[in-house]
Amino acid sequence: MSNSPMIQLTDVKKGFPPKQILNGVDLSVEKGQSLVIIGGSGSGKSVTLKCVLGLMQPDSGSIRVNGKETTNQSGRGRKKMLRSFGMLFQGGALFDSIPVWENVAFGLIHGNGHNKSDAKEIAIEKLRRVGLSPDVASLSPSELSGGMQKRVGLARAIAAEPEIIFFDEPTTGLDPIMADVINDLIVECVQDLGATTLTITHDMASARKIADHIAMLYEGKIIWHGPKGDIDQSGNAYVEQFINGSAEGPIEMALFKP
Amino acid sequence: MKNPLSIIGSVILAALSELGRLSVFSATAISHMVRPPLYWRLIAQQMWFIGYNSLPVVGLTALFTGAALAQQIFIGGSRFNAESVVPGVVVIAIVRELGPVLGGLMVAGRVSSAMAAELGTMRVTEQIDALVTLSTDPFKYLITPRLIAAVITLPLLILVANTLGVLGGYIIGTERLDLNGTTYLQVTIDFMKAADVYSSLVKAAVFGFFIALMGSYHGYNSRGGAQGVGKATTNAVVSAFIAILISNLVITVIVFGGAS
Ligand SMILES: Nc1ncnc2c1ncn2[C@@H]1O[C@H](COP(=O)(O)OP(=O)(O)OP(=O)(O)O)[C@@H](O)[C@H]1O
Ligand SMILES: [Mg+2]
Numbered sequence: 001m002s003n004s005p006m007i008q009l010t011d012v013k014k015g016f017p018p019k020q021i022l023n024g025v026d027l028s029v030e031k032g033q034s035l036v037i038i039g040g041s042g043s044g045k046s047v048t049l050k051c052v053l054g055l056m057q058p059d060s061g062s063i064r065v066n067g068k069e070t071t072n073q074s075g076r077g078r079k080k081m082l083r084s085f086g087m088l089f090q091g092g093a094l095f096d097s098i099p100v101w102e103n104v105a106f107g108l109i110h111g112n113g114h115n116k117s118d119a120k121e122i123a124i125e126k127l128r129r130v131g132l133s134p135d136v137a138s139l140s141p142s143e144l145s146g147g148m149q150k151r152v153g154l155a156r157a158i159a160a161e162p163e164i165i166f167f168d169e170p171t172t173g174l175d176p177i178m179a180d181v182i183n184d185l186i187v188e189c190v191q192d193l194g195a196t197t198l199t200i201t202h203d204m205a206s207a208r209k210i211a212d213h214i215a216m217l218y219e220g221k222i223i224w225h226g227p228k229g230d231i232d233q234s235g236n237a238y239v240e241q242f243i244n245g246s247a248e249g250p251i252e253m254a255l256f257k258p
Numbered sequence: 259m260k261n262p263l264s265i266i267g268s269v270i271l272a273a274l275s276e277l278g279r280l281s282v283f284s285a286t287a288i289s290h291m292v293r294p295p296l297y298w299r300l301i302a303q304q305m306w307f308i309g310y311n312s313l314p315v316v317g318l319t320a321l322f323t324g325a326a327l328a329q330q331i332f333i334g335g336s337r338f339n340a341e342s343v344v345p346g347v348v349v350i351a352i353v354r355e356l357g358p359v360l361g362g363l364m365v366a367g368r369v370s371s372a373m374a375a376e377l378g379t380m381r382v383t384e385q386i387d388a389l390v391t392l393s394t395d396p397f398k399y400l401i402t403p404r405l406i407a408a409v410i411t412l413p414l415l416i417l418v419a420n421t422l423g424v425l426g427g428y429i430i431g432t433e434r435l436d437l438n439g440t441t442y443l444q445v446t447i448d449f450m451k452a453a454d455v456y457s458s459l460v461k462a463a464v465f466g467f468f469i470a471l472m473g474s475y476h477g478y479n480s481r482g483g484a485q486g487v488g489k490a491t492t493n494a495v496v497s498a499f500i501a502i503l504i505s506n507l508v509i510t511v512i513v514f515g516g517a518s
Contacts, residue, residue: 055387082393093388095380111393156392 004067006031006164006196007052012061013220014047021047022058023220029213034190034197036207036228038242039217040251045200046090048217049166052198053087054078065164083111086162086195090169092149094141100152101127101137107160126155129192130185147178151185158189165190167199171206183209204243216242218251283401283475290395290402297403304407308369308466309415315368316361320419323360324352324426332435344431345442346449352423353454354514359506361419362465365412366498370473373404374494377477378487386478401478404470412466413459420458457513461506468501 005028014022021044029035039045050056052063054070063070065081073081086107094103102109104126105119114122124134130151141149150170157165170186171179183206190197201207207214208228215225216239224236231243241249331347377400380386389396424446431437473494480490 050387053387053391055390079393082391085391087388087391089384089388091383093384095385095388106394107392110399 004064005029006033006066007198008062008064009048009052010062010064012048012051012058012063014044014051014056014058020220022051024061025217025220025222027215027222027225029196029198031196032194034199034210034212035215036199036201036211036213037215037217037222038202038204038207039200040202040242043217044220045217046168049168049198049200053085053166054082079111083107083160084163086157086160086165088150088153088157088165088167088170090172092141092146092153094149094152094156096141099138100132100141100144103141103152104137104155104159106156112160122159123155126159127152129158129189130155131181146173147175147182150174150178150182154182154185154189158193161193163195165193165195165197167197167201167210169201169203170199170210171201171203176205179203179206180209186210204245279479280471280475283478284471286397287401287405287471287474290398291406293398295398296406297399300399300403301407301410304404305411307372308365308408308470309411312365312368312415313418315364316415316419317422319360319364320352320357320421320423321426323356324348324423325430326426327351327356327423328427328430328435332431341435341437342441342445344435344437345427345445348427348431349424349446349450350454352427353420353450353458355506355510357420357423358416358458358461358465359502361416362412362462362469362502362506363499365415366465366469366472366502367495369408370469370476370494370498371491373470373473374477374480374491375487377474378480378490381478381480382483382487396478401470401474404474405467408466408470409463410466412469413462416458416462420455453513457509460513461509464505464509465502468505469498472498472501 007027007029009025009027012022012025013020025048027035027037037045037048047056051058052065052070054073058071061071066084068077068081070078070081094100095106098106101120101123104123105114105116108114108119108122109116120137124137127134127137132148132151132155136144136148136152141152144152154170157167167186170182174182187210197210199207199210211228213226214228214231215222216236217223218238224234224239226234231239234240237250241251328344328348331344332341335341335343335347377386380400386396386400389399428439428442428446431442432439476490476494476497477487480486
């Protein structure tokens with residue numbers, strides 16, 4: 001079992017009738033690897049991530065995390081699995097009813113049973129790790145800028161030192177400089193922890209910075225998968241169009257298909 | 259043109275499946291009440307929000323309704339030279355029906371909508387998903403504390419409402435209608451039966467359950483951005499109103515249906 005992939009999806013299908021979103025996704029992420037899934041808006045990137053996290057049930061197919069099938073897991077097994085996960089949500093998804101530090105410490109207190117004062121110390125340390133000073137700790141999330149919220153979200157994702165971290169569009173909505181700062185932070189934090197990561201994005205600059213491997217999702221399938229260095233010579237018309245951000249190409253045709 | 263029978267059929271089916279989902283939702287929430295841990299701090303927060311913040315509107319409603327009622331009963335009673343029925347009828351009407359029902363509706367307007375808006379926003383901003391990924395059960399953390407708090411708080415609120423309703427009647431009765439104050443209170447106490455108070459509190463607890471249930475259910479299941487949250491808020495209030503009115507009738511028939 002020790003050299004089975006950390007995350008493995010086999011023929012995963014998911015539809016919201018009448019639409020079929022995932023149509024047989026095959027994907028694997030090795031331990032310690034950083035995989036970035038790229039794909040257009042509405043291609044099902046977030047759905048893929050939610051299936052892996054167990055926030056959504058796939059209609060069919062298998063999802064293995066660390067060798068264990070997750071799609072039919074019991075409550076306790078699932079809870080154990082979730083404790084090894086960290087997740088940075090697209091919009092931050094910070095809890096606005098509690099202060100910043102409690103957001104960061106949330107998983108430690110409620111998931112891992114730390115007491116509050118220890119958890120607060122760890123939270124402040126993690127906030128420092130993402131470049132936020134301790135006086136941010138007592139603010140409410142709604143008092144922070146978008147970039148700061150992303151940092152808090154990142155601190156929350158790494159707080160419990162997870163083995164696997166998921167990033168949903170970590171740079172959307174940020175200016176290019178702040179986006180790059182977040183990319184650097186992600187790379188550093190992941191290296192610190194030696195974590196395996198799965199990221200979804202449509203920001204190619206971010207993908208190039210974070211990824212070891214890149215996979216492209218299109219019409220419910222992974223149409224290309226390879227080391228990031230190979231993406232410029234993918235020889236795949238869809239991938240080329242996507243990374244060049246060009247309006248001309250096969251993808252446009254597909255979008256306007258009735 | 260669709261067959262009208264098939265339209266009726268699909269409407270009924272949709273209503274039944276909604277009812278089924280609601281039952282599963284409440285069963286899940288209730289099952290967490292008996293499984294530790296309970297989040298006492300959150301329960302206390304919700305009790306404060308539901309109870310203390312609703313006191314003014316519930317109190318005012320009861321006070322003014324009790325007063326208006328006394329005036330009307332006095333007018334009606336005087337046609338039969340029976341002005342002395344005022345305290346008895348006021349206390350029965352307030353404690354059995356108007357206190358809990360009007361209070362419940364007022365709280366539903368405030369609380370079901372606020373819960374639906376808060377949970378709906380948490381849903382569409384992925385905060386509920388975030389809870390799950392932080393190994394916290396959203397039912398345990400969000401829904402169950404709201405249900406417990408509402409079931410405990412509503413009876414307390416309605417106790418206050420009933421008292422203020424009677425007080426409203428007393429004030430009009432003694433200040434305007436020249437009824438004797440001591441007699442008024444004596445008649446009130448003589449008329450009120452234990453069953454009146456119990457049924458009032460049971461109603462309040464049941465209404466509290468529905469207020470929190472509808473707010474939570476519609477908020478938790480809302481989707482589709484700000485518009486979805488708005489719809490959830492409206493649906494929460496409307497369905498809480500309906501649940502309160504129906505369950506009130508059911509409890510009234512069960513408790514008082516036999517005799518007097
Ligand atoms: N709960 C749901 N119910 C119905 N349809 C859904 C649901 N969740 C997602 N979808 C649909 O699935 C499709 C893929 O959505 P998804 O959020 O995965 O896209 P995405 O690739 O993450 O796009 P973006 O880059 O814009 O975030 C969309 O067409 C969306 O409408
Ligand atoms: Mg998405």
